[in-house]
Amino acid sequence: MANLTVGENCGELQVALDIIVGKWKPIILFHLMENEKLRFSELQRAIPEITKKMLTSQLRELEYNDIVHREVYQQVPPKVEYSMTEYGHGLTPLLVSMRSWGTEHLKHLKELHGEDNEEQEGKAGSN
Amino acid sequence: MANLTVGENCGELQVALDIIVGKWKPIILFHLMENEKLRFSELQRAIPEITKKMLTSQLRELEYNDIVHREVYQQVPPKVEYSMTEYGHGLTPLLVSMRSWGTEHLKHLKELHGEDNEEQEGKAGSN
DNA sequence: TCAATTGGTTTCCTAAAAGTAACTAGGTAT
């Protein structure tokens, strides 16, 4: 992981970030945090906008990182269940903290900029 | 912000994520957390690999979100100082927690996969 | 007169992330 050399101390933060960024990972994780076990198709139904490809790839990355467990039942039609690992549950407090901070920040932003301008959202629009 | 409708409860997490993702934001934030005030050029020197364009855009987003303050001195050659806002300091615990978690996770990954395979790093290499 | 200074902006380009849609296996129900 090349970014480890970037900063004196922030490579580790990137490690944490890498696990939860990816447009779909947070919502996948919250569903798994709330549900104990979910089949592939249940996740698909819970997150209708996600494609199979994305769901698969995000789950595989989470599996690689030992955050979720993948249980394959040898039967037809196939059945695969996903669940948080014991280790993965250690991520929960962080996720919850981030969500709380985000909730407060939304309010803060509305006070600052008003809730009208839904366009720019801080991405410094030009370029 | 379209993602607010994605999940019942994870849009807020995305809000938090949006602020700290971006290849350079964490390191910028850590420098500002440690330094009280830094000029644009000091940040450039502190993070040599970053381009002006990236530094500018990341700082602007942080400024929009009231995390950093931008102070312009009307003089030539220009002088601009960046610092964490009071509000921005509220982000520090989260950043520190994420870094800690990342540090531990690196160890965990090495136990699982060994420290040899530096290639894939969980991005599920095929496609 | 001309280079050096700072804090940018602008245009163009590449690489990575994400989306679309078609295809697959193998057993079951019609």
Added chain:
DNA sequence: ATACCTAGTTACTTTTAGGAAACCAATTGA
């Protein structure tokens, strides 16, 4: 015989993030 089911994979396209390099303005110092 054929359509349907699940949990994917594959090939291709679009979108977004990020990078390289040139340009700029106003003043100072040589």
